[in-house]
Amino acid sequence: DAGVTQSPTHLIKTRGQQVTLRCSPKSGHDTVSWYQQALGQEPQFIFQYYEEEERQRGNFPDRFSGHQFPNYSSELNVNALLLGDSALYLCASSPTGSAYGYTFGSGTRLTVV
Amino acid sequence: DQQVKQNSPSLSVQEGRISILNCDYTNSMFDYFLWYKKYPAEGPTFLISISSIKDKNEDGRFTVFLNKSAKHLSLHIVPSQPGDSAVYFCAASSNTGANSKLTFGKGITLSVRP
Numbered sequence: 691d692a693g694v695t696q697s698p699t700h701l702i703k704t705r706g707q708q709v710t711l712r713c714s715p716k717s718g719h720d721t722v723s724w725y726q727q728a729l730g731q732e733p734q735f736i737f738q739y740y741e742e743e744e745r746q747r748g749n750f751p752d753r754f755s756g757h758q759f760p761n762y763s764s765e766l767n768v769n770a771l772l773l774g775d776s777a778l779y780l781c782a783s784s785p786t787g788s789a790y791g792y793t794f795g796s797g798t799r800l801t802v803v
Numbered sequence: 804d805q806q807v808k809q810n811s812p813s814l815s816v817q818e819g820r821i822s823i824l825n826c827d828y829t830n831s832m833f834d835y836f837l838w839y840k841k842y843p844a845e846g847p848t849f850l851i852s853i854s855s856i857k858d859k860n861e862d863g864r865f866t867v868f869l870n871k872s873a874k875h876l877s878l879h880i881v882p883s884q885p886g887d888s889a890v891y892f893c894a895a896s897s898n899t900g901a902n903s904k905l906t907f908g909k910g911i912t913l914s915v916r917p
Contacts (some may be wrong), residue, residue, distance in 0.1 A: 694846070723904065731806075731890060732907035733847070746904055780846050782905075792837075792905065794846030 692717065696781050702801045703771050711766040711798045713719035715783030719793065721745075722764040724756060725780040727797070733780055739764050740786065771802045806830045807895050809908035820917050822880040826893030826908055831876065835897040837905070838878045842889045850891075851878070883915045896897060 695714040703709050715722050721740045725733035735764035739758035751771045762783075770773055778797040808827045816822045834855040838845035853860040853876065855865045860867050860895075866879045880887055893908040 696881065725905075730911045733905075735904040735906070738904060743805070748904070778844075782846075784903075794839075794848070796844070796846045 694781055694783050694793050696779075696795040696798050698798060699796070700799045700801075703774060703803060705771055707771050708767065708769045709771060709800060711768075711779050711781075711800070713764045713766070713781030713783075713795060715762050715764070715781075716793045718785065719783035720762050720786055721784045722762065723782045723784070723792070724764070724766045725782065725794075726750070726775075727778040727780060729777070736766070739747060741775055760763045768800075773802050776800060804829070805909070807906050807908040808892055809893055809911050811911055812884075812909070813912040813914070815914045815916060816883050818885055818915055819882045821857060821913070822878075822883045822887065822913055824878040824880075824891050824893075824911050824913065826876050826878075827874055828876075828895050830897070830906075831874075832897040833906075834867060835896045835903075836867070836876050837896070838912070839894060839907075841886075841910070847892055855894075867896045880913075883913075885915045885917050888913055888915050888917045 698714045723738040726766040727733040736750050737747040738745045742758045755767045758764045780797045781795045782792045784792045837852040838850040841847045851862050853863045853869050866872040871874045890910045892910045896903045
């Protein structure tokens with residue numbers, strides 16, 4: 691049983707560019723959350739998607755947006771990249787309405803230069 | 804404001820001994836607590852959790868204790884093994900309906916010496 695799959699694993703972008711990160715949730719999971727983990731810091735909640743809608747959002751600017759598809763996969767988009775956006779971006783999936791079953795992917799390492 | 808605090812950044816223990824990792828929280832709405840283990844360049848891996856209606860949960864070598872009045876929880880690993888060396892994150896959730904984001908502490912790096 692495949693867990694959470696994220697792509698790409700590593701990415702280098704230039705300031706001002708836009709980036710799209712992708713996530714396929716674990717089989718049977720329909721809720722997808724995204725977290726940002728800066729180097730040496732804890733994961734910070736970005737937003738959560740369920741039924742193709744953003745259900746909850748953390749303290750991140752509008753440059754961060756997302757999408758969920760009918761097959762529950764999700765994308766995270768970041769516009770106008772800043773150096774401070776460099777981080778490991780983690781996708782976590784879970785069954786509906788539960789924190790108990792969170793499964794994390796290995797993340798996408800984004801470097802902004 | 805840090806709602807989940809892991810005040811010790813690192814811990815070193817001898818193989819076979821007990822590792823005790825501590826975590827404090829400030830938000831009284833948290834009612835579910837989880838411990839995750841993380842290796843570099845990998846996502847967090849779920850270890851063990853505890854609901855606020857319990858004060859102890861055990862799974863093999865791992866036991867989590869919750870003291871609600873003190874807003875404190877701890878993870879005990881007995882016996883510690885070199886493969887336990889990793890960063891351990893304490894996380895909390897308030898399972899208010901479908902919105903159950905996780906709030907993480909800053910993590911503690913555990914080193915188990917052979």
